[in-house]
Amino acid sequence: MFRQLFQISVQFALSLRYRVDFQGLDKINKEKGILFLPNHPSEMDPVILVIRLWSRFQPHAMATEDFYHAPIVHQIMKAIGVIPIPNMSKGSGVYKRLRVKKALDQVVEYLNKGENVLIHPSGRLMRSRS
Numbered sequence: 001m002f003r004q005l006f007q008i009s010v011q012f013a014l015s016l017r018y019r020v021d022f023q024g025l026d027k028i029n030k031e032k033g034i035l036f037l038p039n040h041p042s043e044m045d046p047v048i049l050v051i052r053l054w055s056r057f058q059p060h061a062m063a064t065e066d067f068y069h070a071p072i073v074h075q076i077m078k079a080i081g082v083i084p085i086p087n088m089s090k091g092s093g094v095y096k097r098l099r100v101k102k103a104l105d106q107v108v109e110y111l112n113k114g115e116n117v118l119i120h121p122s123g124r125l126m127r128s129r130s
Contacts, residue, residue: 010047010051011051011052018044018048020048020052022052025053025056028057030056030057031114032114033110033111033112033113033114033115033116033117034057034059034116034117035107035111035116035117035119036049036053036057036059036116036117036118036119037119037120037121038118038120039120039121045120046061046063046118046120049061049118050080050118053116053118054080057116058081058115058116059116059117059118060080060081060082060083060106060107060110060115060116060117060118061080061082061083061117061118061119062082062083062084062085062103062107062117062118062119062120063077063082063083063084063085064084064085064086064087065084065085065086065087066087068082068084069084083103083106083107083117084103085099085100085103086099086100088100107119
């Protein structure tokens with residue numbers, strides 16, 4: 001119940017600012033685990049996608065630990081099953097590589113169980129100077 005209320009509230013708030021049109025979602029077969037791999041040029045795209053996909057697919061999104069452990073949103077991310085992954089742009093090491101492997105193993109486990117996963121593989125956000 002909390003998840004539905006939260007989804008409706010956030011979707012309404014986002015609709016006040018963003019107009020997004022999704023096409024073809026009805027053609028996706030929900031019988032097996034789906035790996036969604038969209039590009040995201042802005043920081044709002046993952047939020048919009050999770051909220052929009054949630055009612056039909058309940059995807060486990062992947063997010064860097066910076067966002068995952070951020071105050072206020074951490075409990076929400078934990079509740080909806082976000083998969084934390086280290087921010088490799090801030091350096092790498094054996095321990096970080098092990099945490100990346102653990103996150104990817106979790107992705108494989110979800111997909112094998114028929115659950116859906118949302119990963120944003122883009123390397124950098126688009127920046128514009130205005």
